[in-house]
Amino acid sequence: MKIAFLSDIHSNYHALTACYRYIEKNNIDHICYLGDYISDFPYPVRTLEAIKEFARDHSCFYIKGNREEYMENAFKNNVTFNKGSQQGSLLYTYENLREEDIKWFMSLPVSCEITIGDYAPFGISHGGYDNSRDIITIHDNTAYNFIKKQTTRLHILGHSHKPFIYERDGKILLNPGSVGVPVSGRKKAQMAVVTFRADMIMPEFVELPYDTESAIIEFYESGLIEYADVWSRTMIAIIETGEHYNEKCIRLVEKLAEQSGRDFSDEELWQNAAEILGI
Ligand SMILES: [Fe+2]
Structure with missing residues (x-):
């Protein structure tokens, strides 16, 4: 049995469809989505519709990520996002979603345990x-602390966009990286495929080229860049380089805000950070 794990798509439809082509070609039996389906890239409904369409003839499991929770929260509590580099991408996404999409997010769990046939159960979560x-990573003790509490032999999670495999005490913790916003230096959609055979678990990372040109053009065509100028430019820089430009930009804006005593949402700080980063 083969299962594909897809995390952090962030509305990157072109990266997602590259994963779908691979899944179909390689006879993968099930797909597990680890959340953050939307935001950052344009046309969220197109991505959600592609996910729905793919589920017609594929076995799929879903949980939600923090981005879905932001949308739910806005819906339930009438929270409004502002235009501008800090929140404009969330505003664009919220305005472009349908009520049925948010209701679907609300129906999803934050984590779950899955058992298929006689194979060993495994766990999934976004964070x-x-x-x-x-944020669970191998760069501090968060992965170690997580695996100590892990109740299944295998657990797969996302959120950091940084792929890793961590093994300890006979347990495996896996992060497949990000389908839509990969930040480990390579400009390819990332996912993981795990082969289950008797009591063996064999994980494999998969990286796939996709139509980055169309992905970039759509930031302009959709109008998303006008909602979230610098944030969208960090996304375009990520597409072009595979480097973690949104994280770099946030750090820089935080520093500039602290130095100047101005608010983190101040658009001028974001524009200054973009200039320093050369994006
Ligand atoms: Fe996330």
Whole structure:
């Protein structure tokens, strides 16, 4: 049995369809989505419709990520996002979603355990078991702390966009990286495929080229760039380089805000950061 794990699509339809082509070609039996389906890239409904369409003849499992929770929160509590580099991408996404999409997000769990046939059960989450915003990485002790609490032999999570495989005490913790916003230096959609055979678990990372040109053009064509200028430019820089430009930009804006005593949402700070980063 083969299962594909797809995390952090972020409305990057072109990257997603490259993954779908691979899944079809390689006879993968099930698909597990780890959340953050939308935001950052344009046309969120196109991505959600592609996911729905693919589920017609594929077996799929879903959980939600923090981006879906932001949309739910805006819907339930009448939260409004502002135009501008800090929140404009969330505003664009919220305005372009349908009520049925948000209701679907609301129906999804934050984490779950899956058992298929006689194979060993495995767990999935976006971040932590209870909090989709928990960042679990191997660069600090978060992966170690997670695996100590891990209740299944295999657990797969996303959110950091940084792929890793971590093994300890007979347990495996896996992050497939990000389908739509990969930041490990390579300009390819990332996912993981795990082969289950008897009591063996064999994970494999997959990286796929996709239509980056169309992905970039659509930031302008859709009008998203006018909602979230610098944020969209960090996304375009990520597409072009595979480097973590949104993280770099946030750090820089935080520093500039601290130095100047101005607010983190101040558009001028974002424009200054973009100039320093050369994006
Ligand atoms: Fe996330």
